[in-house]
Amino acid sequence: MRKIDLIAENGFKEKTFSNMLVHDCAFVKVINFNFEPGQELPVHSHDIEGELTITVLEGGGQFLGADGAEIPAKPGDVLVSEIADPHGFRAESRTRLLVHIAPPI
Amino acid sequence: MRKIDLIAENGFKEKTFSNMLVHDCAFVKVINFNFEPGQELPVHSHDIEGELTITVLEGGGQFLGADGAEIPAKPGDVLVSEIADPHGFRAESRTRLLVHIAPPI
Numbered sequence: 001m002r003k004i005d006l007i008a009e010n011g012f013k014e015k016t017f018s019n020m021l022v023h024d025c026a027f028v029k030v031i032n033f034n035f036e037p038g039q040e041l042p043v044h045s046h047d048i049e050g051e052l053t054i055t056v057l058e059g060g061g062q063f064l065g066a067d068g069a070e071i072p073a074k075p076g077d078v079l080v081s082e083i084a085d086p087h088g089f090r091a092e093s094r095t096r097l098l099v100h101i102a103p104p105i
Numbered sequence: 106m107r108k109i110d111l112i113a114e115n116g117f118k119e120k121t122f123s124n125m126l127v128h129d130c131a132f133v134k135v136i137n138f139n140f141e142p143g144q145e146l147p148v149h150s151h152d153i154e155g156e157l158t159i160t161v162l163e164g165g166g167q168f169l170g171a172d173g174a175e176i177p178a179k180p181g182d183v184l185v186s187e188i189a190d191p192h193g194f195r196a197e198s199r200t201r202l203l204v205h206i207a208p209p210i
Binding site (some may be wrong): 002003004005007022023027028030033051053056057067074082087095098100102103 | 156
């Protein structure tokens with residue numbers, strides 16, 4: 001077993017979100033994204049089978065979806081999405097997200 | 106896509122931890138565990154292939170491992186473990202954990 005301290009290991013960047021690969025194995029990929037207010041992970045999708053979760057650890061904003069959909073996001077919220085469905089995020093405060101992708105892309 | 110508000114949907118129990126299935130699909134199972142101080146998910150393992158992550162959303166305590174191992178756990182910490190390796194958790198304050206198991210058990 002291995003512990004990753006996200007707060008110690010990944011900070012924030014001025015120009016765009018800061019991402020860090022937390023774990024990658026045959027079953028799941030885990031990525032931490034940190035956002036300053038206003039920074040955005042644009043809506044995107046991949047035409048492959050699988051699902052992902054986006055967990056809000058700190059901060060908040062809007063989960064983004066198809067056709068301009070926005071779903072408010074706060075700590076303790078988890079978004080579940082097919083990898084093939086459009087998904088994204090826009091931060092309204094300093095935000096830490098953890099994304100799990102299974103199977104890994 | 107579907108949002109789960111863990112704070113609204115899962116509370117705490119007096120006698121033991123409170124667990125809630127967040128998501129289950131062919132690729133990953135996601136479970137939220139909430140602990141009052143002193144409550145424990147005892148060390149256990151399953152003799153199958155796969156990996157799991159334990160993400161601390163709130164509170165803290167100790168990740169538990171084989172041979173009495175303890176690793177301090179605070180918000181933003183992520184433990185990565187083989188499903189077959191012994192793992193557990195003991196809360197020292199009111200704690201919310203999110204566990205991802207891939208592939209699902």
